Amino acid sequence: MNKEEISRTFRISYSLKNTYRVNTILYSLKQIPLIKKLLPAKIYGVKELKIFANILSAMWEVASVFIWKLLYFVTLVCGVGAIYSRLPSDEVFLHVFLMLTIIGFILNTHLFNPTRDKYYAIILLRMDAKGYTLTDYFYRLLKDIIGFLPMTLIFGLLNKVPLWICFIIPFSVVAGKIFYSAISLVNYEKRGKAYNENKLSIPVWIAVLLLLVITYGMPAIGYVIPEKAVITLLIAFIPLGLLGIRKIITFGEYRQVNQEILAQMLLQLDSAKNINKKSAEKMISKDRKISSAKKGFEYLNELFMKRHRKILWQSTRIQAIVILILVIIAVIFVKISSGISEETYGLMIQNMPYFVFIMYAINRGMGFTKALFMNCDHSLLTYSFFKQPNCILRLFAIRLREIIKVNLLPATVLGGGLSVIFYMIGGSGKLFECILVFLSVISLSVFFSVHYLTIYYLLQPYNPSTEVKSGTYFIIQFITYVVSFIMIYIKLPVFIFGILCVAFCVIYCVVACILVYRFAPKTFRLRN
Amino acid sequence: MKFTVEHLSKSYDGKQVLKDINFSFEEGKIYGLLGRNGAGKTTFFNCINRDIRADSGRFRIEENGVKREVSAKDVGYVLSTPTVPEFLTGREFLKFFIDINEKFVQDIRTPDEYFDFVSIDIEDRDKLLKDYSHGMKNKMQMLLNIIAKPNILLLDEPLTSLDVVVSEEMKQLLRSIKSGRITIFSTHILDLAIDLCDEIVLLSHGELESVEKTSTDDKAFREKIIEALTEEGNE
Numbered sequence: 001m002n003k004e005e006i007s008r009t010f011r012i013s014y015s016l017k018n019t020y021r022v023n024t025i026l027y028s029l030k031q032i033p034l035i036k037k038l039l040p041a042k043i044y045g046v047k048e049l050k051i052f053a054n055i056l057s058a059m060w061e062v063a064s065v066f067i068w069k070l071l072y073f074v075t076l077v078c079g080v081g082a083i084y085s086r087l088p089s090d091e092v093f094l095h096v097f098l099m100l101t102i103i104g105f106i107l108n109t110h111l112f113n114p115t116r117d118k119y120y121a122i123i124l125l126r127m128d129a130k131g132y133t134l135t136d137y138f139y140r141l142l143k144d145i146i147g148f149l150p151m152t153l154i155f156g157l158l159n160k161v162p163l164w165i166c167f168i169i170p171f172s173v174v175a176g177k178i179f180y181s182a183i184s185l186v187n188y189e190k191r192g193k194a195y196n197e198n199k200l201s202i203p204v205w206i207a208v209l210l211l212l213v214i215t216y217g218m219p220a221i222g223y224v225i226p227e228k229a230v231i232t233l234l235i236a237f238i239p240l241g242l243l244g245i246r247k248i249i250t251f252g253e254y255r256q257v258n259q260e261i262l263a264q265m266l267l268q269l270d271s272a273k274n275i276n277k278k279s280a281e282k283m284i285s286k287d288r289k290i291s292s293a294k295k296g297f298e299y300l301n302e303l304f305m306k307r308h309r310k311i312l313w314q315s316t317r318i319q320a321i322v323i324l325i326l327v328i329i330a331v332i333f334v335k336i337s338s339g340i341s342e343e344t345y346g347l348m349i350q351n352m353p354y355f356v357f358i359m360y361a362i363n364r365g366m367g368f369t370k371a372l373f374m375n376c377d378h379s380l381l382t383y384s385f386f387k388q389p390n391c392i393l394r395l396f397a398i399r400l401r402e403i404i405k406v407n408l409l410p411a412t413v414l415g416g417g418l419s420v421i422f423y424m425i426g427g428s429g430k431l432f433e434c435i436l437v438f439l440s441v442i443s444l445s446v447f448f449s450v451h452y453l454t455i456y457y458l459l460q461p462y463n464p465s466t467e468v469k470s471g472t473y474f475i476i477q478f479i480t481y482v483v484s485f486i487m488i489y490i491k492l493p494v495f496i497f498g499i500l501c502v503a504f505c506v507i508y509c510v511v512a513c514i515l516v517y518r519f520a521p522k523t524f525r526l527r528n
Numbered sequence: 529m530k531f532t533v534e535h536l537s538k539s540y541d542g543k544q545v546l547k548d549i550n551f552s553f554e555e556g557k558i559y560g561l562l563g564r565n566g567a568g569k570t571t572f573f574n575c576i577n578r579d580i581r582a583d584s585g586r587f588r589i590e591e592n593g594v595k596r597e598v599s600a601k602d603v604g605y606v607l608s609t610p611t612v613p614e615f616l617t618g619r620e621f622l623k624f625f626i627d628i629n630e631k632f633v634q635d636i637r638t639p640d641e642y643f644d645f646v647s648i649d650i651e652d653r654d655k656l657l658k659d660y661s662h663g664m665k666n667k668m669q670m671l672l673n674i675i676a677k678p679n680i681l682l683l684d685e686p687l688t689s690l691d692v693v694v695s696e697e698m699k700q701l702l703r704s705i706k707s708g709r710i711t712i713f714s715t716h717i718l719d720l721a722i723d724l725c726d727e728i729v730l731l732s733h734g735e736l737e738s739v740e741k742t743s744t745d746d747k748a749f750r751e752k753i754i755e756a757l758t759e760e761g762n763e
Contacts, residue, residue: 041541281658284615288654296627300616307615379611383672384577384600385628525579 009131010139016125017117018057025053033471069147073155076100081159084219093159095224098233099215101173103208105180110140111248112184112195112257114265122258129255134248141177145170165231172234175241182244185251194260198268276467280374283311297391300376301398308371312364312406319362319410327417334424345425349433349494352440353487355418359444360484362410365452366477368403373462381526389521396457396516403449408442415441422494436498443505451480454512457520463527470527529555529591531598531680531710533736536585538571545571547734549585553680553710558702560725561714564757567731569714573682577605589679601632604678608685610665614658618648618668621657625672633675646671647697663694670698674705681705683713687720699724718750730756 026043030036040046077100081092111133118136121127148170156166184195200208218224285307292302305312380386418441419434426433455461461473468474492500536549545568553559563569575582578600587598613621622639630636643653646667657665666686673681683702687695702711702724712729715721721728728739730753739753 281614284656284658286656296624299620299627300624303620304615375615376613379613382605382607382611384603384605384678385625385676388600391628 005131006135009128009135012127013117013121013132013136014139016121018054018061020116020120021057021060022050022053025056026050031471033475036471065143065147066150069151073151078155078159080216081219087219087222087224089159090161091224091227092219093156093161094165094227094230095219096215097169098225098230099211101176103211103215104173105177106200106204106208107197109177109181109184109195109197111137111181112197112261114196114198114258114261118258119262119265122255123262129258130252133254133258137248141174144174144177148173165234168238169234172237172241175239175244176237177241178248179237179240179244182247185247185257188253188257189251194257196261196264199261199264277374280371283308283371284375285310297395297398301395301402304372304376305402308375311367311371313409315367316362316364316406316409320413323410323413323417327413327421330417330421331424334421345422348425349422350491352437352494352497353490353492355414355441356444356487357484358414359411359441359448360480363407363445363448363452365403365407365449368406369452369456372399372456373460378462378526381524387521387525392457392521392524393517396453396520400450400453403453404446407445407449411441411445415439433494433498436494436502440494440498440501443502447505447508450509450512454516457516458523460524460527529589529679529710532588532590532595533576534586534588536572536575536587537583538568538575538580539583540571544734546575546582549734549736551729551736551738553712555710556707557726558706558711558713558724560721560728561712561731562716562718562721562728562753562757563714563731565716568734569716569731570684572731573605573684573712573714576680576682577603598680601676602679603682604673604676604680605682606666606669606673606684606686608688610662610669612657612660612665612668614656617654617656618643618660618664619653621668622671625675629676634677642671642675645674646701663690666690666694666698670701674701677709679709681709681711683711685715686713688715688717718753722750728753732757 023044026049029049030039030043039049043049077093077097081089081096084092118132121132122129149167152166152169153163156169157163181195188194287307290303290306292299292306294302385391415438419438422430422437423434455473455476459470459473459476461468461470463469531553533549533551533553536546537544538546549572561569561572571580574580575585576587576598588595589598589602616624619639622642626633626636640650640653643650648664648667648671652660652664657668660668670686687698690698702713705711713721713725722741726741728741730737730739737756739749739756741749
């Protein structure tokens, strides 16, 4: 390949990658509610939007060179390394870095990574496999060097590693990668089996695990690889890498290697698609004794509940048992430490909003609606009898009852337990507050149950292949999480909190039911 | 009975898929709706079944000279990929369906009689639907539509992925239930349309056009259809 060919291949492969990155950005813009209404229908043909997305794409290309490396150093190298404070920081740094680098040779070769880019270029567009692979490979290695250099300088020097070593590290990392890949190519020529970094054999995984143990386990018991040995190895990688380059450039069977690993990738993608459906089907109980004597929608509901007992009732039952155990421990604790003061009581009773987050976390509403869609509604919604407004609402009422029942079990245990504990500490004078504690936990449980079922009926976020397609649904879920999380930090007297909770729950339920009765016959549809 | 489509229009992102369609379908006939990929056959069905909102137009049924709007109960829709509730057995699904529709279903028979009618084997009747084969799921879907006896039966490429035996069974079934209703059968397989249907309707350029069916194996007839579908503007 001459210089011109290389630059042409590079331009084509880069613009290919860029094109679908740009289209991904435009597609994502179209998923955001409100913004999507402002965008024209033929979004992929609008020049200004394309320029905008191109700028974002270019910024990402540059930023990504450094961001991943920065994260790598902050977390895996220095972040974990900081735990071993008893050992000299430079030795820990070099030990952890060297070991992770060796793991990187195995898991992150670039050359044997089956990516979509490669699939489009080599298989679909039939580009010259060798030209494409090598251009892509060396571009990635160059990005590695540029990305590593500032990081090794900053983090190396911070950990008192000599400057010249910091400078050499990026080159030896890349050289080591090249050498490892070259060996894998030789191995391919001998055995005919292509290395695929996303589909490693069990012995290789065991080797990776052992390397990880050495990386983080050795310093934990006070040992690191001696600095001199690390430095010698890092330097030795460089001539080995130069040797490897020859093999990589002269290797002639890149098309075969790529076809093999890309076929494996497609197979993995296919099975990933089916996983959703299969895992949903696995939730269905195979027990042949399950039956129902009811009629119509109650019949449908009872069979659904019985065949999904494992994912619905079993999990809340376990929750209830765990909560009960915790309550008993707390009760015993309060009994034996008789001197829990008024002050502690005051503190506890102020922190009731914390339970909003706990109730959010233990609610099974989302799992319930997901199972409803995956195993029931996605098919029944294609039948017109099921879409009759009175049928939709009848079933909504039944499901509301069930979802509340499922979630009430742990809520009752938690609410009851809490009020008993508060009563034990606060005494009979606080009886009203204890009742409020119970009521607020129950109303929170009811609220979350109603909430999940309502947004499911009003937004019906899934498409026929059971992917969530509604941006609004995502946003509401996110807001639910954020609000519940913020409640952790809010302090309110139990009296106000309890009354607010009960009032909010009642108002929300009434509004939600009105909305569902008014809109669900129109909104509860399959998304096309 | 007649089913009339009046001034039906639908466009997506500025592209008009259905252009002011006016058409009248008659009772007792199987209509073969032919169109190229992307011509709008499924959109047409989805509009009739109210799965998507049409931009304009109305659907009416005319009986004994009286016209009325088409209601959801009038329409049965069999999709090309059959969908059935996985957590029910065939028998349970059938029972549930009859429970819900008992007011509208005439001369209810026993579940086994129904299963016999669509040749679903005895041992399969109490299996969960998730374990049914494609063909069996399809039969289940057809069965419900046969029981419900909708005035208009829409079939979206239902035979395309069935094996030869099931496909033949389904054709027989469709012929046996065609009286008293309007069956519209969409396909892009010309031979199937000619074999099964009484009338051929083309959907091209967003318009519906009836093709005179002169003789079943007339070469000229086939050529006429292909010519109509490949006309300029439909590329």
